Amino acid sequence: MTFPDRLAACASAVEMRLDAALAGWPDLPVVHAMRYAARGGKRLRGFLVMEGAALFGVTDAQSVTAAAAIEALHAYSLVHDDLPCMDDDDLRRGQPTVHVKWDDATAVLAGDALQTLAFELLSDPACHPDAGVRIGLVQTLAHAAGGRGMVMGQAQDIAAETAPVPLTLDQITALQAGKTGALIRWSAEAGARLGGADPAPLGAYAAALGLAFQIADDILDATGDEAKAGKRVGKDAAAGKATFVSLLGLDGARARAAELVDTAQAALAPYGARADHLRAAARFVVSRDT
Amino acid sequence: MTFPDRLAACASAVEMRLDAALAGWPDLPVVHAMRYAARGGKRLRGFLVMEGAALFGVTDAQSVTAAAAIEALHAYSLVHDDLPCMDDDDLRRGQPTVHVKWDDATAVLAGDALQTLAFELLSDPACHPDAGVRIGLVQTLAHAAGGRGMVMGQAQDIAAETAPVPLTLDQITALQAGKTGALIRWSAEAGARLGGADPAPLGAYAAALGLAFQIADDILDATGDEAKAGKRVGKDAAAGKATFVSLLGLDGARARAAELVDTAQAALAPYGARADHLRAAARFVVSRDT
Numbered sequence: 278m279t280f281p282d283r284l285a286a287c288a289s290a291v292e293m294r295l296d297a298a299l300a301g302w303p304d305l306p307v308v309h310a311m312r313y314a315a316r317g318g319k320r321l322r323g324f325l326v327m328e329g330a331a332l333f334g335v336t337d338a339q340s341v342t343a344a345a346a347i348e349a350l351h352a353y354s355l356v357h358d359d360l361p362c363m364d365d366d367d368l369r370r371g372q373p374t375v376h377v378k379w380d381d382a383t384a385v386l387a388g389d390a391l392q393t394l395a396f397e398l399l400s401d402p403a404c405h406p407d408a409g410v411r412i413g414l415v416q417t418l419a420h421a422a423g424g425r426g427m428v429m430g431q432a433q434d435i436a437a438e439t440a441p442v443p444l445t446l447d448q449i450t451a452l453q454a455g456k457t458g459a460l461i462r463w464s465a466e467a468g469a470r471l472g473g474a475d476p477a478p479l480g481a482y483a484a485a486l487g488l489a490f491q492i493a494d495d496i497l498d499a500t501g502d503e504a505k506a507g508k509r510v511g512k513d514a515a516a517g518k519a520t521f522v523s524l525l526g527l528d529g530a531r532a533r534a535a536e537l538v539d540t541a542q543a544a545l546a547p548y549g550a551r552a553d554h555l556r557a558a559a560r561f562v563v564s565r566d567t
Numbered sequence: 568m569t570f571p572d573r574l575a576a577c578a579s580a581v582e583m584r585l586d587a588a589l590a591g592w593p594d595l596p597v598v599h600a601m602r603y604a605a606r607g608g609k610r611l612r613g614f615l616v617m618e619g620a621a622l623f624g625v626t627d628a629q630s631v632t633a634a635a636a637i638e639a640l641h642a643y644s645l646v647h648d649d650l651p652c653m654d655d656d657d658l659r660r661g662q663p664t665v666h667v668k669w670d671d672a673t674a675v676l677a678g679d680a681l682q683t684l685a686f687e688l689l690s691d692p693a694c695h696p697d698a699g700v701r702i703g704l705v706q707t708l709a710h711a712a713g714g715r716g717m718v719m720g721q722a723q724d725i726a727a728e729t730a731p732v733p734l735t736l737d738q739i740t741a742l743q744a745g746k747t748g749a750l751i752r753w754s755a756e757a758g759a760r761l762g763g764a765d766p767a768p769l770g771a772y773a774a775a776l777g778l779a780f781q782i783a784d785d786i787l788d789a790t791g792d793e794a795k796a797g798k799r800v801g802k803d804a805a806a807g808k809a810t811f812v813s814l815l816g817l818d819g820a821r822a823r824a825a826e827l828v829d830t831a832q833a834a835l836a837p838y839g840a841r842a843d844h845l846r847a848a849a850r851f852v853v854s855r856d857t
Contacts, residue, residue, distance in 0.1 A: 299714075307722040308714055357679060362671035381652035385675065386722055389647060390714035392679065396686045397709035400702050409698040412690050415705050419687035424589075424598055424680035432597040432676055 280557035287327045287344065288320035290337055294345035298398060310375050310387035311394070314352045317370045319565075321490075321558070322347045322464040328554050329468015329479050339405070340471050343414060346398035347464050350422055353391035354460075356384050358431065392422075405471055413470055421459035430455025443519035453491040454484075461487035465555075482544035482555065489537035490562040492530050495520040499527065501566065534563045570847035577617045577634065578610035580627055584635035588688060600665050600677035601684070604642045607660045609855075611780075611848070612637045612754040618844050619758020619769050629695070630761050633704060636688035637754050640712055643681035644750075646674050648721065682712075695761055703760055711749035720745025733809035743781040744774075751777035755845075772834035772845065779827035780852040782820050785810040789817065791856065824853040 278286070295315045302308045323344035330340035359366040359374040360381060367377050376384035398404060399414045420426060433452040437444050444452065465483035466476035499522045521530045541559040545552040568576070585605045592598045613634035620630035649656040649664040650671060657667050666674035688694060689704045710716060723742040727734050734742065755773035756766035789812045811820045831849040835842040 302714055303719050305714075305719065305722045305726070307718060311714060353679075357675055360672075360675060362675060382650075382725055383722070385647055385650060385652060386718050386725075389643075389678075389682065390718040392682055393709050393713035393718070396705055397713060400706035400709060408702045412698045412702045412705070415686055415702070416690035419683050419690060423683035423687060424592055424595075424601060428597060428676050428680040428683070429593050429595065432595045432673070435672055435676075436595070 278554075280554050280561065283328065283554045284319065284321075284324050284558070284561075287324040287337070288318075290327070290341045291320050291323040291344050291348050292316065294341045295349065298345060298349075298394065306379055306383050307386045307390060310356075310379050310383050311391055313372075313378065314356045314375050314387055314391060315349060317372070318348070318351075320344075320348055321562070322351055322460055324558065325461065325464035325483060325555075326467045326471070328558070329465045330471040331468070332479075332548050332551055332555075333469065333472025333474045335468070335472045340468065342398050342401060342404040343467050343471060344464075346395040346404070346414075347418070347460060347467070349391045349398065350395035350418065351460060353388040353395070354422075354427060354431075356388035356391065360384055363431075363435070395422075410470060410473070414467055417466065417470075418463055421463040426455050426459035427457075428455075430457070430459070437518060443517070443523070445519075446521075446524050449519055449521065449524065450488065453488060457491050457494075458484060458487035461490065478544050478547055482541045482559070485537045485541035485544065486559050486562055489534045489541065489559065492521040492534040492537070493563045493565065495522045496527065496530055496534070497566070498522075531563075538563055568844075570844050570851065573618065573844045574609065574611075574614050574848070574851075577614040577627075578608075580617070580631045581610050581613040581634050581638050582606065584631045585639065588635060588639075588684065596669055596673050597676045597680060600646075600669050600673050601681055603662075603668065604646045604665050604677055604681060605639060607662070608638070608641075610634075610638055611852070612641055612750055614848065615751065615754035615773060615845075616757045616761070618848070619755045620761040621758070622769075622838050622841055622845075623759065623762025623764045625758070625762045630758065632688050632691060632694040633757050633761060634754075636685040636694070636704075637708070637750060637757070639681045639688065640685035640708065641750060643678040643685070644712075644717060644721075646678035646681065650674055653721075653725070685712075700760060700763070704757055707756065707760075708753055711753040716745050716749035717747075718745075720747070720749070727808060733807070733813070735809075736811075736814050739809055739811065739814065740778065743778060747781050747784075748774060748777035751780065768834050768837055772831045772849070775827045775831035775834065776849050776852060779824045779831065779849065782811040782824040782827070783853045783855065785812045786817065786820055786824070787856070788812075821853075828853055 299312055326344040326347060327337055327340045355369060356375045358364050359369055360376055366374055375387055396415060399418060400411055405411050430452050434456055462480055462483040465479040469476040469479050525533055538559045542556050545555055589602055616634040616637055617627055617630045645659060646665045648654050649659055650666055656664055658664065665677055686705060689708060690701055695701050720742050724746055752770055752773040755769040759766035759769050815823055828849045832846050835845055
């Protein structure tokens, strides 16, 4: 199976798992909005869970619940991030954002309930038969997503918009380690946890991949095509925000991303050819155009 | 120890536990807002956890972590509920709400991170030494707080504001079972879970207490003193919303609340005098003036 096929297969499995999790829920706008927000996207985080777990012989049927959990959590973060009081984005994955299609209150509540759904999925015995593994996934995700992880990064990002001086490279690296890096890292590590393995090598892989992903995002924001990206581009430059491109230049940012891809590949050495899809994923995040 | 002393002792223990959980967090407005939102209040839910657990010999030192978790989750729901796009309240517990003191973005993020904190606390080994107990608390809280529980109730409440006809008594009872009842019930049941006991009797107690609590809230909204309540009153009547008072009349609502207190008391029969503080709590929720 090629990497794009594997990525698509994981995305499809995650989509079905989320649909199943939300089947039979009350017929309310907030639930429709949850389903809408939970659809689409590359499902990179879900892929990292499933492909990481597969390294240790865990079946997709077993790992898909944790993969669905991280995608529910990611979806919550996007819905809230798009709100008028946050990034105020009208378009996401080429579709109207939740607060545009419904309203702000529904977007707040749908995001809230998607976060809760992530923890409901991780705590479900379907996620893993061992309660110790499940509670470890809950605890590490809560740490990665909360006020010392993703929310910290988002708060730093908001503070940066009104800061008197642009952020330094170290500051922006720390910000991104929280805002996007923490969940990406959790995803790959979760694969190892599901397989009862040491999460450190996959954690090192994903830390490099996550930063490369963010640098690629900044490059796309600076050079990208809005129609392809399915979201507004050029907004960071327009806002005068420091980005990896503004700090390193376009060539410098591309070189740094390429170095990080090498670092990510090196971390996979213990796993030989079984990690080839994960290697391809590291190349993919810096070459994508959406 | 009298009931008011016990309630205050639990509140103080919860406050210290939440302060400890947030100690050393990054110096960001969102973290300051989390601490602000997590302070004060009667801590009824935390009391129910701790007093329920005490029935089965669980120490306060053990049960306070789960008590802090439910209070963090409750605080998140208040911060988001007060947002301009939701209930648009400026005052909570006699203080400016989070979005008034900071801004909407900080309130969204602080609420988000308080929800995450609840799951971080429940998954912490300090909550209970047995991973199976901890994951049970996570799973039941996720169910109670999410799109089939609290968020469903909030969404139904919002929908009721623009509904062509006011809600019926059955509909408003179902709404409140989600909006406020689910967390109150979880709290008492969590006490039994921490003690390795059957949660059913405390669940029946708390279901009755939770509904009595909401009827008392409606009575306070109709008759209360804003200065004492520490929040805006009379807003349901002003909005033309159906409440237990509009549906049952003031005397009918008081009679129904009194019946529910009796039901709650009866459910405590298996526990004898050890449940006296819980009995007092049921009387308290219908007699409070804040």
